[in-house]
Amino acid sequence: MAHPLLLRAWIVLLLLLCATVGASFVLAGAASLAVALGIAFAKAAVVYWFFMGLRREGGLVRLAAVIGTLWLLILLSLASLDYLTRG
Amino acid sequence: MTEGMLREPYATLHQQHQAARLGMHLFLASEVMLFGGLFAVVMVMRILHPHEVVAASERLHMWLGAANTAILLTSSLLVAIAVEVARETRRRATYRYLAGAALLGLLFLALKAFEYGSEYEEGILPGGSAAALSNPVQHQFMNVYLVATGLHAVHVTIGVLLLAGLAGGLAAASLTLPKRIPLVENLGLYWHLVDVIWIFLYPTLYLAR
Numbered sequence: 018m019a020h021p022l023l024l025r026a027w028i029v030l031l032l033l034l035c036a037t038v039g040a041s042f043v044l045a046g047a048a049s050l051a052v053a054l055g056i057a058f059a060k061a062a063v064v065y066w067f068f069m070g071l072r073r074e075g076g077l078v079r080l081a082a083v084i085g086t087l088w089l090l091i092l093l094s095l096a097s098l099d100y101l102t103r104g
Numbered sequence: 105m106t107e108g109m110l111r112e113p114y115a116t117l118h119q120q121h122q123a124a125r126l127g128m129h130l131f132l133a134s135e136v137m138l139f140g141g142l143f144a145v146v147m148v149m150r151i152l153h154p155h156e157v158v159a160a161s162e163r164l165h166m167w168l169g170a171a172n173t174a175i176l177l178t179s180s181l182l183v184a185i186a187v188e189v190a191r192e193t194r195r196r197a198t199y200r201y202l203a204g205a206a207l208l209g210l211l212f213l214a215l216k217a218f219e220y221g222s223e224y225e226e227g228i229l230p231g232g233s234a235a236a237l238s239n240p241v242q243h244q245f246m247n248v249y250l251v252a253t254g255l256h257a258v259h260v261t262i263g264v265l266l267l268a269g270l271a272g273g274l275a276a277a278s279l280t281l282p283k284r285i286p287l288v289e290n291l292g293l294y295w296h297l298v299d300v301i302w303i304f305l306y307p308t309l310y311l312a313r
Binding site: 020023026030038041049057064067077082088093101 | 122126130132134136137143144147148151152170174178180184185304306
């Protein structure tokens with residue numbers, strides 16, 4: 018298993034998993050949600066950058082890799098605006 | 105090592121690689137949108153009924169979910185290493201790592217099945233005793249939980265079959281390297297995306313507090 022970079026990425030992912038489980042015991046409400054989602058995005062970034070190999074790709078492939086998530090975030094933020102502002 | 109890799113209609117290996125990656129990522133984007141609808145449902149429920157969602161989430165087995173997260177992350181590591189050794193045209197190492205990833209995928213499914221079983225016994229899954237959950241929103245949360253994790257489990261099942269098939273083909277030498285490097289890479293991308301979807305499902309469903 019002479020792939021130190023991938024191994025290190027895996028260790029970071031497991032540490033982030035411990036962090037998100039730990040945070041769920043001490044945080045609640047909006048802070049809990051923000052931290053949980055922040056850690057999830059950090060984990061996803063590690064998977065995309067190291068495991069999916071985006072660090073070796075050019076701009077075109079990197080753009081294609083994140084565009085679906087970007088569109089989804091636009092969809093979710095516009096949908097949540099509606100619910101958050103109607104009281 | 106690059107001999108025999110270039111296929112019609114590509115002019116260069118770089119162009120072929122970019123086309124394969126681009127096509128795969130566009131397919132994965134459609135998967136992101138498919139699961140995105142389910143995330144939108146959970147988001148709206150959390151905005152409208154924060155306390156009921158937290159109460160239902162606390163009924164889930166967060167440690168089983170955490171174990172399954174670790175299993176999928178490890179399985180992703182094995183697939184990432186399989187891609188590296190495939191690029192070095194080490195056929196034997198490639199199929200061993202792929203088979204290891206498929207086995208971890210099976211372990212994930214076994215744990216998930218055990219988890220569904222115990223949740224059904226507790227009466228919190230759809231079809232269970234109505235008394236176990238005190239509120240219609242909690243029922244709805246459990247329905248979304250079952251649909252989202254069930255759809256994810258279908259993706260894991262497909263991934264396990266594809267990983268096992270690829271490992272078997274490489275082991276039997278009916279699939280050869282370096283010709284099949286793009287196949288190993290693209291199946292790897294699919295498996296990593298299934299992992300990423302679980303990375304988001306786990307906190308939104310199990311850790312709502």
